[in-house]
Amino acid sequence: MAKVLLLSPSFFSVGGIQRLMQAIVTHSEHDIDVIVRRSEYHRDRAAAINARVLPTRLTLGRHYMTVGRLLAGNRYDALYISSLKHADAALVGAMIGTRVVCHTHGNDLFGTQTVDPITRILHRWGRRHIPQYIAVSDWTGRQLTDRGADPSAVEAIPNGVDAARFQNAQADGLRAEMGVSAEDFLLLTVARLVPRKGHRLVLDALGEIEGAVYAIVGTGPEEERLRRAAETDGIADRVVFAGYVPDDELPRYYRACDAYVMPSLHLPDAQSVEGFGLSFLEANAAGRVAVGTRTG
Structure with missing residues (x-):
């Protein structure tokens, strides 16, 4: 040792x-x-x-x-x-x-x-x-x-996660707490609210996806801009800003969603790139499809 x-x-x-x-x-x-x-x-x-x-x-x-x-x-x-x-x-x-x-x-x-x-x-x-x-x-x-x-x-050495934490999580009642019905198709992003994470791209696409609701877990400097964008696009009633969620509660959110999405951007001018994206592994461990972009 x-x-x-x-x-x-x-x-x-x-x-x-x-x-x-x-x-x-x-x-x-x-x-x-x-x-x-x-x-x-x-x-x-x-x-x-x-x-x-x-x-x-x-x-x-x-x-x-x-x-x-x-x-x-x-x-x-x-x-x-x-x-x-x-x-x-x-x-x-x-x-x-x-x-x-x-x-x-x-x-x-x-x-x-x-x-x-x-x-x-x-x-x-x-x-x-x-x-x-x-x-x-x-x-x-x-x-x-x-x-x-x-x-x-x-x-x-690629990152890994404790799969059992996510596989065994129970999401009972969480969708209802967020105001999301069982019939809604729930998209989820777990990330800091910064441009690199691509939240704005999901909002742009949300209007084209019938029956979809988007839950955003995390806080950051982009929150106000994202809220305004949802209002301007007329989709504010389909976007849930869940704010900060403790790590031990995150598995419930992954289990509650239907698909995980984080279209990360490589922003050379801002010297910002997604090197790995641990949340993709967490979503997969919870048994959810993860949609990302080819960056980093």
Whole structure:
């Protein structure tokens, strides 16, 4: 059993990367300590996972000291970085002589291009000190090698989900709670409300699908624009904004729908792409058809 330090600042936040990290920690046989951003620490949730959670202030510079102090004092076998957005931490691992592994998801390939020049330089140096990458898809792996990673250092391991969580979920009464009848064809998207997720495309198509209702689970900056679009298109009575739904309730929503849809967009100007789309697997695990687009 290896002793691993996982750097995952947003471990308890909402998102596919966070759900993946939580699943890895929950099912791992290794001894894992998790560094999380103090502002996002949840004591009750931390007590329920198979790891020691270390809430930390992760301002620029401080996280180097934190990672370095932990690596130097605890004899970790590996520093596991949850996303390429934190690649600069690999510099600390290299200096101390700890093996570094970085999980790369797709959208994080572009995440450092909008930050300040010093941070960009640190990230570039950090990437040079990452001897092993885990890519969530072949596409993400190719993007890494196109950016200079040694192909022998990149291993593509597709994401997975705990299928039983979704197969065994009961959705009794949920459609009625949302105002959706048994006769309606219920479409579902579970995602942050941002342009990349393609909610607007579903709204555009909804008027052409007789008897269809669209449930949107999630929150984000696009919510008001999507609500206005539904009103303008005259389909507001067929769109349900369910808002934030806790992870343990999500399987019920997948089971309640008739089909899952997320027509993700690759937005080069916004440096935004869907690297994998964990929600497609979750929908499939619930026994639902998943409709997506060929991006990432």
